Amino acid sequence: MSCQCGNATPADRAKFEELGKYISSLPIAENPSRSRGFLIQTLHRAQSMFGYLPEEVQKFVAAELKISPADVYGVISFYSFFTDKPLGRHKINVCTGTACFVKGAGKVLEEFKRRLGVSEGETTADGRFFLGALRCVGACSLAPVVMVDDRVYGNMTAEKVADVLAQIAD
Amino acid sequence: MKINLKINDQPVSVDSGCTILEAAEKLEIKIPTLCHFTMDCFNVEHRSGSCRVCVVEVKGRPNLAPACCTPVVEGMEVRTNTLRAINARRTILDLLLSNHPKDCLTCPKNLECQLQALAQEMGLHHLLYKGEQSTFNKDLSSFAIARDLDKCIMCRRCETACNKVQTVGVLSGVNRGFRAVVAPAGMKRLADTECVFCGQCVQACPVGALSEIDYKYPVWRALNDASKTVIVQTAPAVRVAIGECFGMEPGAVSTGKMVTALRMLGFDKVFDTDFAADLTIMEETTELIDRVTKNHDLPILTSCCPGWVKFLEHQFPELIYMPSSAKSPQQMFGAIAKSYYAEKIGVKPEDLIVVSVMPCLAKKYEAARPEFAPNGVRDVDIVISTRELADMIREAGIQFEELEDGVYDSPLGESTGAAVIFGATGGVLEAALRTAADWIAGQDVREIDFKAVRGMAGIKEATVNVGGIELRAAVCSGLGNARKLLEKIERGEANYHAIEIMACPGGCINGGGQPYHHGDTSRLEKRMAALYRADAGLPIRKSHQNPDIIKLYEEFLGEPGSHAAHKLLHTAYIDRKNG
């Protein structure tokens, strides 16, 4: 089955197809009653393809794994990695783990909020930046740490925020 | 294996695997509970251990134990009312109330609410904790079920009802932490989901978070509108349950009092859905015999339960050719009332208001399905539940228990024993078999009690000899059971001629609009027994022998399955796979 909403773009349709292929590559048939065990990895895959998990994708995954859309949504809304809203082109995540907190992550986060004019968990109006918080990326020695997309900035301070923002390409 | 333990110093011996709560029950020691929910006769147990109001002290255990889900062990010493346990319980309740609107006075579950009852029992008159409260939007989108999630206490009982018992799977816990709540996918409104409005979640919900959409006021308005003729129909299962709202014994048959009360409320005519149930049997049995003798489109599935019909439309659209095309009794009644009866009394259909009193919340939705409003006039205008009728009777100051028995009006008030048992699982099939046996055999068959299809079991099977034909029949209540059976059919593993399906476990006696049973299923058993008692006590017990039905066909419809009958009494189903 592919997208059911009927108004998907060709690019979307290709993604649905790819996601479908991924799901059919999973060893679900070995034990169909455990199909749900593949849900989280499938959602990871879907989110990496679509950038987020729109309703159609949720329904698609639900149908393929034979679970209810409510259950899929229940899972998505539980785990902080998953989002059903599109995020900004660049994801800025301030680590607010303990090590970073005691080294002043709060001030860094405040400064990002102030400069971007958004709260934690929001995307700027121009769609460029998503600002979020993470709980420890395991680079505590560089605390406080900020992740911008896949890049880690260590030893951050509020004063460095402007620099970091300036370094991000459009 | 028996396990010996002591609760509040009293020794007790219970089976291993028992919980502290069950052991305490044996000693008649009451431990408060909130999230724990059982429906014994359906083997349903919801044991999330999440509310924590049932905590007790267990010697040697570092923290308090939730009684509802802590298994007993040999030599255990439990104390239910130490200061530590009492403090903890009160604090838990205090916390729940700190995130609760506490507007009992206007709450639909007022006086039926377990949270309220608990606060009362614990004498919790001062609250210590205050703070942020949840603010979810109320969902009043459907015709049937109202959700007010600010009152949700996250017991998750509704989830068990919807997902495990009914397997509709509309609900799930969403979000986490303080924002956690139970909701459909995408926080959608119930009207936009696959919810079938069976109302089992409403029965399960201990608080006012889930309730019915209330139509009492529209009924009052209609009753007080001089330009309208207002008639009412009462479903079979209402009469054996409504008494409970007035403190009568469960299983009391209060048909007569109910009729009197309805008349006192001001209905112009008080009719019986049972009449339409007999009509349904006429049409459905005709179809059954046709399909069986011609051996096509088997099995035939019953279609009188709108919850089940919607379930089929969403979940098994490839099977929509299977159910009988006969409308449900409620809708047949409406259709006949707005045509035959309206004509008879010389009232325009739009000036005739048909009110239903139903054990059911799905009936509210059914009445609003567009196909049941030919020319824009709804066949059934307003549907209220058993509970809402009880409220109206109370509001009108009527002393229900004291009322004299009244009798239904004619011509849509006459009915048979076959119709009464529609209210319990197995009843529709039994009623159809009674008529089928006679019709096939061409005589008045004496043996009419088909006991194999009675009782609370979720799936019942019977092979019955009707007039020389071996009919393989199944009866199924609860949508989870229906799913199992339908999947078997799809896999070609089951081979029946006729199947009755009711959405609610046990049938309409356990409808979403019935008096709350709070998990006490002995009440349902009593309601069921009452229906069969009523059936046994009636002079006519076969639908086709109902004189008013015979007259209706003579005067108006011709014969069962006729063109006129099809136009008024049959319907078609919709593939709702994609919403």
Next chain:
Amino acid sequence: MNIKTPEALAKMAGVLKSRPKPPVQILVSVGTCGLAAGAGAVLKSIYDEIVERRLENAVEVVEVGCMGLCYAEPVIMLNDRRSGKRLIYGDVTPQQVPAIIAAGTDSIAAGTRTIERSWYYPEFEKPEPGELQARIVLRNTGRLNPEKLEQYIENDGYTALAKALTTMTPQQVIDTILASGLRGRGGGGFPTGRKWQFAAAQPAGEKFIICNADEGDPGAFMDRAVLEGDPHSVLEAMAIGGYAIGANTGVIYIRAEYPLAVRRLENAIGQAREAGLLGKNLFGSGFDFDIQIKFGAGAFVCGEETALIHSIEGMRGEPTVKPPFPAVEGLWKRPTVVNNVETFACVAAIIRKGAEWFKSLGTTGSPGTKVFALAGKISKVGLAEVPMGTTLRDIIYRIGDGIRDGRQFKAVQTGGPSGGCITAKNLDLPIDYEALKSIGSMMGSGGMIVMDEDDCMVNIAKFFLEFTLDESCGKCTPCRIGNRRLFEMLEEITDGRGTLETIEKLKALSAIIKDTALCGLGQTSPNPVLSTLANFPDEYIAHVKEGRCPAGVCQKLIHFDISDRCVGCGLCLKNCPVNAISGEKRQRHTIDQSKCIKCGVCFRVCKFHAVDKK
């Protein structure tokens, strides 16, 4: 390569060991934080330099996992096989590389920082006298290339599995682990042997063994270090555990925040399968074992074992009431053992060297070693593995080199959000599971966050509660609503709205949450509150009675003023983000309190200490 017998394994190890090796070995630490600190560029520069100087045969470069010297990343180590000399450089820049290579191990390259402490002990080496660290868990981490199975095999890899499968019965394996006294390193400290025994005692049939690599405690990163630095040791141990309990399937549940660890694990599993060390009929014993990886998706509570199991099953990570314990009814309702990464990392060594050897380290109640992740206001952030029973003082001052910037030690939080803070008075306590509990904290995963006088303990408690609030699954009342109320009360205190009654309510509610919550998260979430209340009552009192935050942290309770020390340099004016400061050049400046957002920038930038924080 397909290793079918212990002999084949031994033979292969022998061949690998006797292979001629370049005289100089350079280890480069390429863990997550090393890479974040710039190890990638350093590595490239090393390779360039080797090519440039045609040293391909003289120098062996090994990309290793975390060396534990996180504070000095990027770190490289030079090892001269001829002389046995080793030299460690920290804070290496690509520019320094040529000089470092040129200097070799004979002299120290100019303009670099070397690190003197000899930092690792393969388990067979006895630590030198006076050395605090002893390495079992991290025996290979930072020493081997985690992406090369041969290096693991060369260092006794998979010999424990071979030994268990071919010379021991499952019960003997369990008995050895029982005798070693190994306790779960995931936090609870439950004896691993007993857990295995429970699961083994369940009727035969499908069983599972799970490696808990969720490592949710922020500030703890030892599991990541092991997975990135020595993945095979975990795979080997899981197979041993699987054999002991009768499980043929292992599952590693790893948090999605650790992509590098995932890659290394996937790689290791692939290699082990190819070598016949995972799969069917291992070492000809008839025992089949394979491992799958499952991912978390950002939920701390999924570290709790029942929640973790639900998460693997594709559900919301909500814990369920125990009993039934996973050992009886776990993944897919089958008997399941869940163990922590570090626990597994001890197993192969114990099987190889025996229970007595393991017990010779550590304390009677808590044998073996423990890895601690030192972070916060400590000079040397990193990983330290020490025998149980080492004192906090030794860990913080001798390994961690005390408090940064010469500040005063105030407290150390152990056990993460479930733990408590420990004050100076307990610094000399030899720590193990019981000792930490007795002072109101817990071992937890081994994260140690050091705090100094600039940290407000009420604010710290609030921080931990905020974490709990975010991470609570929301299932049970005391945690879902109770912790919210605790947080609100702490907020009242840090905002200056609290009273003595607030403090009493905090205590009472904390006790009840601990007593009634469903899972470990809620049962321990009030610990930071209770322990800060117990250890720093004066700080709480100062907030509620005097409206004062002694550490000068709580924004609502502080304000900034410019004193007469101001020389009017204008630096603060330039830096204030909200233009709250005004003043003429060379005149004393002033702060408009109505505009000030108390960010503290002026306080930090003023070179004349003219800004007062009150």
